[in-house]
Amino acid sequence: MSAPYVYLNGRIVPLADAAISPYDIGLLRGYAVFDLLRTVGGRPFLLGEHLRRLRRSAELLGLTVPETDERIGAIIDELLVRNAHPEEATVRLVLTGGVSPDGMEFDPATPTFLILTHDLHEPPDSVYEDGVGLVLHEHRREVPEAKTTNYLTMLRYRESTAEAGAIDLLYHDGGRVFEAASASVYFVRDGRILAPGDSVLWGTVGSLVLEMMGKDYEIVSGDVTIEQALGAQEAFLTSTTRGVIPIVRLGEHQVGDGRPGPVTRDAQARWDEAIGKR
Amino acid sequence: MSAPYVYLNGRIVPLADAAISPYDIGLLRGYAVFDLLRTVGGRPFLLGEHLRRLRRSAELLGLTVPETDERIGAIIDELLVRNAHPEEATVRLVLTGGVSPDGMEFDPATPTFLILTHDLHEPPDSVYEDGVGLVLHEHRREVPEAKTTNYLTMLRYRESTAEAGAIDLLYHDGGRVFEAASASVYFVRDGRILAPGDSVLWGTVGSLVLEMMGKDYEIVSGDVTIEQALGAQEAFLTSTTRGVIPIVRLGEHQVGDGRPGPVTRDAQARWDEAIGKR
Numbered sequence: 001m002s003a004p005y006v007y008l009n010g011r012i013v014p015l016a017d018a019a020i021s022p023y024d025i026g027l028l029r030g031y032a033v034f035d036l037l038r039t040v041g042g043r044p045f046l047l048g049e050h051l052r053r054l055r056r057s058a059e060l061l062g063l064t065v066p067e068t069d070e071r072i073g074a075i076i077d078e079l080l081v082r083n084a085h086p087e088e089a090t091v092r093l094v095l096t097g098g099v100s101p102d103g104m105e106f107d108p109a110t111p112t113f114l115i116l117t118h119d120l121h122e123p124p125d126s127v128y129e130d131g132v133g134l135v136l137h138e139h140r141r142e143v144p145e146a147k148t149t150n151y152l153t154m155l156r157y158r159e160s161t162a163e164a165g166a167i168d169l170l171y172h173d174g175g176r177v178f179e180a181a182s183a184s185v186y187f188v189r190d191g192r193i194l195a196p197g198d199s200v201l202w203g204t205v206g207s208l209v210l211e212m213m214g215k216d217y218e219i220v221s222g223d224v225t226i227e228q229a230l231g232a233q234e235a236f237l238t239s240t241t242r243g244v245i246p247i248v249r250l251g252e253h254q255v256g257d258g259r260p261g262p263v264t265r266d267a268q269a270r271w272d273e274a275i276g277k278r
Numbered sequence: 279m280s281a282p283y284v285y286l287n288g289r290i291v292p293l294a295d296a297a298i299s300p301y302d303i304g305l306l307r308g309y310a311v312f313d314l315l316r317t318v319g320g321r322p323f324l325l326g327e328h329l330r331r332l333r334r335s336a337e338l339l340g341l342t343v344p345e346t347d348e349r350i351g352a353i354i355d356e357l358l359v360r361n362a363h364p365e366e367a368t369v370r371l372v373l374t375g376g377v378s379p380d381g382m383e384f385d386p387a388t389p390t391f392l393i394l395t396h397d398l399h400e401p402p403d404s405v406y407e408d409g410v411g412l413v414l415h416e417h418r419r420e421v422p423e424a425k426t427t428n429y430l431t432m433l434r435y436r437e438s439t440a441e442a443g444a445i446d447l448l449y450h451d452g453g454r455v456f457e458a459a460s461a462s463v464y465f466v467r468d469g470r471i472l473a474p475g476d477s478v479l480w481g482t483v484g485s486l487v488l489e490m491m492g493k494d495y496e497i498v499s500g501d502v503t504i505e506q507a508l509g510a511q512e513a514f515l516t517s518t519t520r521g522v523i524p525i526v527r528l529g530e531h532q533v534g535d536g537r538p539g540p541v542t543r544d545a546q547a548r549w550d551e552a553i554g555k556r
Contacts, residue, residue: 001379006300019297020305022284022392027298028372029429030308061434092381094306097433101279102396103370114300118380142420142430150428151307152420155375156339 003083007075007115012082020114025106026096032112032149033057034094037204038120038240040275044076044091049204050240051093056202057146058095063108065095072115079117088120090241094149123242127167128268131260133249134170134180134237135161136226141171144178144199154181168237170229170250177229179203180237185247186210187224188234188263197221205271206238212270217263234261236268243275244268281361285353285393290360298392303384304374310390310427311335312372315482316398316518318553322354322369327482328518329371334480335424336373341386343373350393357395366398368519372427401520405445406546409538411527412448412458412515413439414504419449422456422477432459446515448507448528455507457481458515463525464488465502466512466541475499483549484516490548495541512539514546521553522546 006018026032035054038045051069058065067075076091083089094114097106139153157169168180178196179185184203187194195210210219229235233256235247244267246260260268284296304310313332316323329347336343345353354369361367372392375384417431435447446458456474457463462481465472473488488497507513511534513525522545524538538546 002301008300015300018300020300020302022286022293022296022298022372022394023280024298024305025433027302027305027310027374028312028370028427029433030310030427031430031433032305032308034306061430062437092306094300096305102399103394116300116381121380139420142417142428143434148430149306149308150420150430152309152339152426152428155303155307155309156421159340 003085003117005079005082007079009113012075012078018114020112021099023099023101023103024096024112025098025100025103026094026112026149028100028103030148030150031061031106032094032096033061033063033146034092034149035147036090036092036240038090039080039088042080042088044073045275046204046208047073047076049207053147053202053204054093054095057148060143060146061097061148063095063097063111066111066113075115079115083117085117085119090118090120092116092118120241123167123245127245128243129260131246131248132167133165134168134185134247134251135164135166136251137169137171138173139169139171140173140178140199141201144201147201151181166249167245172226175225177224177226183237183239183242185235185237187229187232188261189228189232191263192218192220193263194224194228194232195219195221196224198223203238205240205243208274209238209244209267209271212274213267216266232256234264236264244271281363281395283357283360285357287391290353290356296392298390299377301377301379301381302374302390303376303378303381304372304390304427306378306381308426308428309339309384310372310374311339311341311424312370312427313425314368314370314518317358317367317369320358320366322351323553324482324486325351325354327485331425331480331482332371332373335426338421338424339375339426341373341375341389344389344391353393357393361395363395363397368396368398370394370396398519401445401523405523407538409524409526410445411443412446412463412525412529413442413444414529415447415449416451417447417449418451418456418477419479422479425479429459444527445523450504453503455502455504461515461517461520463513463515465507465510466539467506467510469541470496470498471541472502472506472510473497473499474502476501481516483518483521486552487516487522487545487549490552491545494544510534512542514542522549
């Protein structure tokens with residue numbers, strides 16, 4: 001199920017030869033960032049945006065991506081050829097502080113830089129057609145502007161989230177909503193699109209969709225309260241691997257009439273067009 | 279600097295043969311717990327307490343330690359012999375959710391279980407004699423009762439903490455103080471010892487010290503406000519690797535008269551006695 005080749009610290013090697021040290025600070029202390037992009041037509045999509053975000057995440061942890069964008073692009077091309085995914089793929093870039101012999105100190109000049117590819121698995125059509133729910137969860141990510149590898153809360157609650165028939169957690173704290181554990185979330189009220197603006201990860205798909213929508217809708221970026229979220233007529237999430245998905249339930253609360261609304265449909269159509277689905 | 283042998287998933291192997299998969303969920307999603315114990319006279323100290331805490335941490339993440347206490351004790355004994363640390367050692371036990379081919383799903387029945395040993399490095403004598411400072415930092419750990427591998431905040435602020443002449447961060451949130459990033463913290467007011475009781479990791483050294491002190495001092499376990507902490511006559515931290523250290527500054531604030539007080543001295547003496555230092 002894993003792809004046969006991975007990139008690790010300067011070389012593309014068979015998976016069996018890609019050994020992460022037991023002393024890696026990414027393992028011992030969770031000190032790592034990553035990014036995840038998808039292919040469209042077999043080619044990396046929004047590569048520049050994802051690399052910009054990865055570099056920003058790294059900077060927030062005092063780390064530096066040790067390769068140029070051009071070189072990373074070439075590595076990804078080569079990996080995709082070697083791994084020969086039957087359809088679209090995702091590409092995961094992981095950067096840690098590197099090996100730490102004492103489990104505490106590390107040298108940012110010698111990071112661990114890892115690139116993996118996976119088959120892209122999209123949710124079933126019914127998710128896009130009927131929408132899904134989110135579970136409300138009081139939490140704010142520790143370094144929200146960085147895409148760190150810390151998914152403790154999402155993974156701890158993955159079973160109860162599935163049992164609730166929901167696709168993800170919606171993080172809120174201090175009366176404000178932020179983001180889902182693995183996606184950006186937007187709310188539609190009176191024809192305006194409300195985008196939580198602080199303490200969230202910058203979303204590559206979300207930004208592209210909002211940019212396309214901005215010609216026809218007012219986008220309001222800033223604080224979004226729980227009351228505003230629960231009172232929205234529509235809500236949708238955006239995600240690299242999943243595109244645009246309608247949100248029709250927030251906890252026990254039904255969003256609008258419980259069906260995907262026209263603004264969400266419009267966002268889905270524009271995303272599908274961007275990735276050449278129609 | 280790394281010890282030559284490590285234990286990984288059932289076997290003690292040379293470090294070069296201990297390969298962590300690039301797909302380990304402990305690396306890709308920070309989904310892992312650990313514990314750290316020290317030797318006294320070359321023998322594991324408080325082993326039972328540390329293993330109990332490791333199992334509790336694992337349980338909070340839906341994981342299970344895959345070996346019995348007896349077997350873990352035997353593995354540690356063997357590792358300590360093979361690694362032949364010149365003086366005392368620390369033993370780090372790390373448990374992750376295991377390999378995750380898609381970077382999200384994993385099977386708790388096949389975890390990664392890793393045991394490393396390090397030379398024990400204790401702070402210089404002056405730290406014990408003169409005390410140290412803590413930097414106040416607004417934060418509460420994500421799963422406070424579990425010793426997860428998530429040290430994002432501590433490591434992000436390690437340089438500014440050192441520049442402030444402090445040894446660690448003191449986490450506080452909502453007007454309450456909790457714990458240092460890598461230690462338990464206690465406060466002395468009017469002869470009573472205040473122990474933050476909720477949203478903190480159970481401390482092995484702290485619990486032993488408080489148990490010894492409980493015969494002569496009143497221990498008050500529960501919420502400790504920032505005001506109570508700043509108004510304390512004394513404060514001290516406890517840590518597996520560092521024992522009992524006087525805290526004489528909290529941020530810009532001097533604790534008591536800025537010198538280690540009598541209750542802290544008493545706690546240090548009892549700890550030294552417990553580990554046979556006097």
